[in-house]
Amino acid sequence: MALRHPRGPGERGRDAAAADIFTSEMPRVPRHELPAHETRAEVVYQIVHDELMLDGNARLNLATFVSTHMDPWADKLMAETFDKNMIDKDEYPQTAAMEMRCVDMLSRLWHSPDAKKATGCSTTGSSEAAMLGGLALKRRWQKRRKAEGKPTDTPNLVTGINVQVCWDKFANYWDVEMRLVPMEGDRYHLSPEEAVKLCDENTIGVVVVMGSTFDGSFEDVKKTSELLDDLQKRTGLDIPIHVDGASGGFIAPFLDPDLEWDFRVPRVQSINASGHKYGLVYPGVGWAIWRDAEALPEDLIFWVNYLGDEMPTFALNFSRPGSQVVAQYYNFLRFGFAGYEREQGYARRVATYLSAAIEKMGPFELLTRGDELPVFAFKLKDEVRNFTVFDVSAALRERGWQVPAYTFPKNREDLAALRIVVRRGFSADVADMLLADLREKVKGLEKLKSPLYSAAGGAGFHH
Numbered sequence: 001m002a003l004r005h006p007r008g009p010g011e012r013g014r015d016a017a018a019a020d021i022f023t024s025e026m027p028r029v030p031r032h033e034l035p036a037h038e039t040r041a042e043v044v045y046q047i048v049h050d051e052l053m054l055d056g057n058a059r060l061n062l063a064t065f066v067s068t069h070m071d072p073w074a075d076k077l078m079a080e081t082f083d084k085n086m087i088d089k090d091e092y093p094q095t096a097a098m099e100m101r102c103v104d105m106l107s108r109l110w111h112s113p114d115a116k117k118a119t120g121c122s123t124t125g126s127s128e129a130a131m132l133g134g135l136a137l138k139r140r141w142q143k144r145r146k147a148e149g150k151p152t153d154t155p156n157l158v159t160g161i162n163v164q165v166c167w168d169k170f171a172n173y174w175d176v177e178m179r180l181v182p183m184e185g186d187r188y189h190l191s192p193e194e195a196v197k198l199c200d201e202n203t204i205g206v207v208v209v210m211g212s213t214f215d216g217s218f219e220d221v222k223k224t225s226e227l228l229d230d231l232q233k234r235t236g237l238d239i240p241i242h243v244d245g246a247s248g249g250f251i252a253p254f255l256d257p258d259l260e261w262d263f264r265v266p267r268v269q270s271i272n273a274s275g276h277k278y279g280l281v282y283p284g285v286g287w288a289i290w291r292d293a294e295a296l297p298e299d300l301i302f303w304v305n306y307l308g309d310e311m312p313t314f315a316l317n318f319s320r321p322g323s324q325v326v327a328q329y330y331n332f333l334r335f336g337f338a339g340y341e342r343e344q345g346y347a348r349r350v351a352t353y354l355s356a357a358i359e360k361m362g363p364f365e366l367l368t369r370g371d372e373l374p375v376f377a378f379k380l381k382d383e384v385r386n387f388t389v390f391d392v393s394a395a396l397r398e399r400g401w402q403v404p405a406y407t408f409p410k411n412r413e414d415l416a417a418l419r420i421v422v423r424r425g426f427s428a429d430v431a432d433m434l435l436a437d438l439r440e441k442v443k444g445l446e447k448l449k450s451p452l453y454s455a456a457g458g459a460g461f462h463h
């Protein structure tokens, strides 16, 4: 005789709490309309979690500059601080103090002449920081023009055509004309000579990029500054520089300490960097730092209550999580100068190792080697006609690697390349797996009679 138990199969099936999520009534959720009823948290967790499996694996995403690995202690601190609002300086004075300490540390790292009066703030990323830096340049130019009794309706900003899209946004949103220096031959970033030729009395500043997103190369801040000094001697025009150090602001100080790209160059008035790129924090945190208080016009600043006192803020948004700033402060204490030097040095060694191995593979030619940012671009040799960089990108995607292929802008629209960003968590061991897959895929592609893809079909390019 079978054992009889009050919770036999029939009864058990009715106990929703005991049922397995997958085999019980896992609901089909409405995707575009707010559901009428509530659903148990663990069921919804599983539904959302499962859908996200279709996203690419962040660690295999060699397209992004943004951090995809932090250690468990950072994870813990971030989880503990999700509930803090960065703007509530009065309620969370210690989070506010940590933000200011980060500003102090970065001002010193970037050789601000008067770091005791460090001027700067955290942002959601380099895009917001670029907006703030650009706004300060525009406001200063307007003030000077007004004082001279001259018109202020046609400001322009000079950059290389390789600038990140945040500068196109800045120009569009704030009615500033973009004057772009095109690429030429094998020059894929700003030419200081050409930049100065585009400057006139309406130029609010020149943006020089420390770490071009196209190929990882550094632009020449010092040379640009020298040519602007010369322009000033000839014409009286005094044009400031903003350095977009989104990536390079956290690379050059540690790996190229003698390279003068920062506030050591007097013409550099402001610098932005992404804490969530080589600052090694998860998205989104960025930093905007001014040379000194004079570089940031006071009428752009708003004041919020802080311990009964007033605290200055400069930001595009109001509420924002405090956890990324806490994580940045954690990283600064955790790594210190030596730790960042070690992390970035390792990334650069892996990048140059990878680029050298890819160069030796045969069909590829390097545009850069990963010896500035740990980022390099490479193309197919001209004689390779039966497959394209887009085919290489798509083939690697089959193994989960996301390596973007993209075409270059004016005057090198003929050039299509692949780009690899090496960052924390991408070890030499993982690099070897990528190389093995690339070799294997190239062997297959070499048998093609004609290309499969002649435009981007694989991973997107993070421009």
Ligand SMILES: *Cc1c(COP(=O)(O)O)cnc(C)c1O
Residues within 6 Å of the ligand: 065, 124, 125, 126, 127, 128, 130, 164, 166, 209, 210, 211, 212, 213, 244, 245, 246, 247, 274, 286
């Ligand atoms: C990534 C990047 C930006 C934009 O930065 P976010 O932090 O993603 O907003 C701007 N400029 C350069 C050079 C970049 O690499």
